[in-house]
Amino acid sequence: MPKTALDAPQVISMLQEVCQAIIAAEPLLTDADRALGDGDHGLGMQRGMTAALEKLGALDPESTGIDKAFSTLGMAMMSTMGGASGALFGTLFRNGGKAIAGNSHFGTAELAELLKVGLEGVMSRGGAKPGDKTMIDALHPAAEKALEEAAAGSPFAEAINAVAAAGEAGRDASENLIATMGRAKTLGEKSLGKPDAGACSVAIILRTMAEFSAK
Numbered sequence: 001m002p003k004t005a006l007d008a009p010q011v012i013s014m015l016q017e018v019c020q021a022i023i024a025a026e027p028l029l030t031d032a033d034r035a036l037g038d039g040d041h042g043l044g045m046q047r048g049m050t051a052a053l054e055k056l057g058a059l060d061p062e063s064t065g066i067d068k069a070f071s072t073l074g075m076a077m078m079s080t081m082g083g084a085s086g087a088l089f090g091t092l093f094r095n096g097g098k099a100i101a102g103n104s105h106f107g108t109a110e111l112a113e114l115l116k117v118g119l120e121g122v123m124s125r126g127g128a129k130p131g132d133k134t135m136i137d138a139l140h141p142a143a144e145k146a147l148e149e150a151a152a153g154s155p156f157a158e159a160i161n162a163v164a165a166a167g168e169a170g171r172d173a174s175e176n177l178i179a180t181m182g183r184a185k186t187l188g189e190k191s192l193g194k195p196d197a198g199a200c201s202v203a204i205i206l207r208t209m210a211e212f213s214a215k
């Protein structure tokens, strides 16, 4: 049954599924980064998500806030991945998590707040903007969609599904961008025709959150 909002134990379970999905996607993410960058994205994400899985498993679901669940994921990625992806994905979840501190449930409004603040953190830390062919090209349309869904008062499972679709569309559209920042910026026009690996990770994360929320 589609969920109306997630409590803290459910948020922890959802994030554990996110970790598992990214770990399983390592070959795809490695190939995506190898096509345009140095090829380390898949193993880096796998390392961060493996560490996060352990940290999330050690949380007490009954006494953990939803903010702490997200920031635990972010901190684990930051401290174990290294490189730009560790800092940027870590910032997304740490800052996004902090933004929803005090809320007992993760619903459409919290999804929008988390993505809005997380996106701002990633943009200020990394310096990329939409269209530069980075993770922002999946994250920005997803955050915009989440704000729209929150303004419309959409039910959570529907909203997060629409947000995941916006992230996937952004990932796909990143194929047609010429990189001006990030892993492929030195390739110029040669970066055309492939999606950004970070945008692929964002799309997988959001789709996994949506699938968890739909069941």
Ligand SMILES: [Mg+2]
Binding pocket: 033, 037, 038, 039, 040, 041, 183
């Ligand atoms: Mg790389």
